[in-house]
Amino acid sequence: DAGVTQSPTHLIKTRGQQVTLRCSPKSGHDTVSWYQQALGQGPQFIFQYYEEEERQRGNFPDRFSGHQFPNYSSELNVNALLLGDSALYLCASSARLAGTGETQYFGPGTRLLVL
């Protein structure tokens, strides 16, 4: 049973560029969430997708956008990159079960460095 996969594993970009990160959820999961983790900090919630719609969004600017495809995979797009966008980007998937905490399972992450 494949877990959550993310690509690429590492990425180097320059300021002002755009980047697309990809995520495939764990088998049987229909919800995908994205988190940004700066060095030495806990992850911060970016947004969550369910049924191809953005279900919830954290405190991130519009430069951060996403998409979910019919096969539940997802993309995170970041435009006009800033040095402060350098971080580990984590994707997590979950299955929506009413009345539970919907445990989120994480992928290995994409390390983005903006120069």
Add this chain to the structure above:
Amino acid sequence: AQKITQTQPGMFVQEKEAVTLDCTYDTSDPSYGLFWYKQPSSGEMIFLIYQGSYDQQNATEGRYSLNFQKARKSANLVISASQLGDSAMYFCAMTPIKAAGNKLTFGGGTRVLVKP
């Protein structure tokens, strides 16, 4: 709004001994879930254990147990019989249990180093 506080930035523990990682939380949601994740240096966040706010018993998963004290708003993780492979960052997190949206709010983490 939800908030997680982990007051121990780092800890040393002797191999084969038990260690307790502290976590306190604050929320206005009546129903919520509490999680612990392990993050090795590779970066992947590994799910360890879950506790629902209305669960009557404390959760256990192998060598991991969660000491849930609802009145004190604490959800401490106990790792028994520590192993060298337990050296990692540990994050406490919570989510509201509701119809739509279950974002995780994380604490700042505790770094554990197991000594042989």
